[in-house]
Amino acid sequence: MRPRATDWSLALATGAAFATGLWTLTVGRPEGWWVFALHGATGYLVLLLLFPKLARVSGRLLPGMRDPRAWAGLTTTLLAVLTILCGIAWIGGGDLVILGYNLLNWHILLGIVLTVALSAHMVIRARPLRPTDRTRRQALRAGAFALGAALIWPLQERLIGGLGMAGAQRRFTGSREVGSFSGNAFPVVSWMADRPAPLDVATWRLRVAGLVAAPYAATRDELDVRDELIATLDCTGGFYTTQRWSGVRVGALLDRAGILPETRWVRFVSITGYRWSLPLAQAREALIAVRVGDELLSHGHGAPARLVAPGERGFVWVKWLTLIEARAEPDPGQLLAINISGFIDDPEHT
Numbered sequence: 361m362r363p364r365a366t367d368w369s370l371a372l373a374t375g376a377a378f379a380t381g382l383w384t385l386t387v388g389r390p391e392g393w394w395v396f397a398l399h400g401a402t403g404y405l406v407l408l409l410l411f412p413k414l415a416r417v418s419g420r421l422l423p424g425m426r427d428p429r430a431w432a433g434l435t436t437t438l439l440a441v442l443t444i445l446c447g448i449a450w451i452g453g454g455d456l457v458i459l460g461y462n463l464l465n466w467h468i469l470l471g472i473v474l475t476v477a478l479s480a481h482m483v484i485r486a487r488p489l490r491p492t493d494r495t496r497r498q499a500l501r502a503g504a505f506a507l508g509a510a511l512i513w514p515l516q517e518r519l520i521g522g523l524g525m526a527g528a529q530r531r532f533t534g535s536r537e538v539g540s541f542s543g544n545a546f547p548v549v550s551w552m553a554d555r556p557a558p559l560d561v562a563t564w565r566l567r568v569a570g571l572v573a574a575p576y577a578a579t580r581d582e583l584d585v586r587d588e589l590i591a592t593l594d595c596t597g598g599f600y601t602t603q604r605w606s607g608v609r610v611g612a613l614l615d616r617a618g619i620l621p622e623t624r625w626v627r628f629v630s631i632t633g634y635r636w637s638l639p640l641a642q643a644r645e646a647l648i649a650v651r652v653g654d655e656l657l658s659h660g661h662g663a664p665a666r667l668v669a670p671g672e673r674g675f676v677w678v679k680w681l682t683l684i685e686a687r688a689e690p691d692p693g694q695l696l697a698i699n700i701s702g703f704i705d706d707p708e709h710t
C-alpha cells in the first residue's frame with residue numbers, strides 16, 4: 361500500500377478498535393457477542409497494518425529521534441503493540457497482575473492512551489490523501505487486510521479452544537468466573553472511587569418517589585420478601601459471578617407507590633450519588649437485592665440493598681441504594697455521575 365493509504369487505514373482501524381472497545385463495555389447479553397468479535401477483528405487489523413507501516417519507517421525510527429516530532433510516532437507504535445499484546449494475552453488466559461491491574465485493565469488503559477497519542481501524531485504528521493492513494497488498487501489492498509483481520513478472529517477462537525488454553529473458559533464478554541453461588545465471597549469493586557462508610561440499617565430507608573401517586577420509604581425488612589432471581593454480575597474489569605439474589609421485584613415496589621401514566625424510565629440512586637436508569641419494563645423485572653445466596657449482603661456488595669439488573673454489565677447494578685425514582689426520561693447526568701461520585705467529598709459518608 362502507498363504510505364498515505366497505509367497511514368490513514370491505520371488511523372481509521374485504531375479509531376474503530378477504540379470505538380468498538382468502548383461499545384463492548386455496554387454489552388451484557390449473549391446476542392451481543394458479535395460486538396466483541398468486531399472489536400477483535402478491528403484490533404487485528406491494526407496489528408496487520410503495523411507491518412507495512414514499520415517496514416517503511418523502521419530505518420528512520422531510531423536515527424530520527426533527534427527530531428521531537430518523531431517521538432509521537434514511536435510512542436504511538438509502542439502503545440499499539442502493547443495494547444494488542446495485553447488484549448491477546450488476556451483472551452488467551454494470561455493472569456498477570458501489574459501494579460494491581462490485570463491484563464484487561466491494562467489493555468483498556470493503553471487503548472485509551474494510544475488513541476490520544478495517535479490523535480496527536482496525526483495532527484503533527486498526517487498528510488491528506490492524494491488522488492494516487494485513492495485508486496481501486498489501494499482500496500483492494502486495504503480490503504485484503506480487512507479480510508485477513510476478519511479471518512484471524514475465528515481462527516484465534518479455534519486455537520484457544522483447541523489448545524485448551526485458560527482463555528477458553530471466559531464468558532463472551534471476556535470475563536472470568538469467580539465465586540459463583542457462594543454468598544458474599546466474590547470480588548468487591550467500584551467503577552471509580554465509591555467507598556462509602558457502612559450504612560446504618562436501623563435508620564436507613566429506600567425511598568420510592570418521582571412520578572408516583574404515593575411516595576414512601578421502605579425499611580430493609582420490608583424489602584426482604586424473598587423474591588428470587590438467579591443472575592450474572594459481569595464486571596467490565598474482567599470477572600463474572602452467578603448468584604441467587606433475593607429481595608423484592610422493582611415492579612412490586614413501583615405498584616405499591618402507584619406510578620403515574622407518563623412514567624417511562626426508572627432511576628436507581630446510591631447514597632454516593634452514583635446512579636443509573638432503566639426503561640420501565642426492564643426496571644420492573646429487575647430486583648432490589650438484600651441477600652445473596654443465604655447471606656445478607658455485605659457492606660462491600662451494597663448493603664442494605666442493591667440493584668440486580670440481569671443482562672446489564674456490572675456498572676449498572678447500583679449499590680448502597682437510597683432512592684428509586686419513576687421518571688419520564690432517562691437521567692442525562694448518569695454517565696458523568698458514575699465517573700465522579702466517589703471523588704466528591706461527602707463528609708457524612710466517606
Ligand code: HEM
Binds near residue numbers: 383384400
Ligand atoms: C484502541 C486500540 C485497541 C486495539 C488495537 C485493541 C485490540 C484488541 C485485540 C487484538 C484484542 C484480542 C482479540 C479479541 O478480542 O478477539 C482485544 C480484546 C479486548 N479489548 Fe481491545 N483494543 C483496543 C482498545 C480497547 C478499548 C478502548 C477497550 C475498552 C474500553 C477494549 C476492550 C477489549 C475487551 C473487553 C477485549 C476482550 C474481548 C474478548 O474476550 O473477546 N479494547 N482488543
Ligand SMILES: Nc1nc2c(c(=O)[nH]1)N[C@H]1C(S)=C(S)[C@@H](COP(=O)(O)O)O[C@H]1N2
Binds near residue numbers: 548550553554634677
Ligand atoms: N454505588 C455504586 N454502585 C456500584 C458501583 C460503584 O462504584 N458505586 N460499581 C459498579 C460496578 S462497576 C460493578 S462491577 C458492581 C460490582 O459489585 P460487587 O462489588 O458486588 O462485585 O457494582 C456496581 N455498583
Ligand SMILES: [Mo]
Binds near residue numbers: 550551594595596597
Ligand atoms: Mo465493574
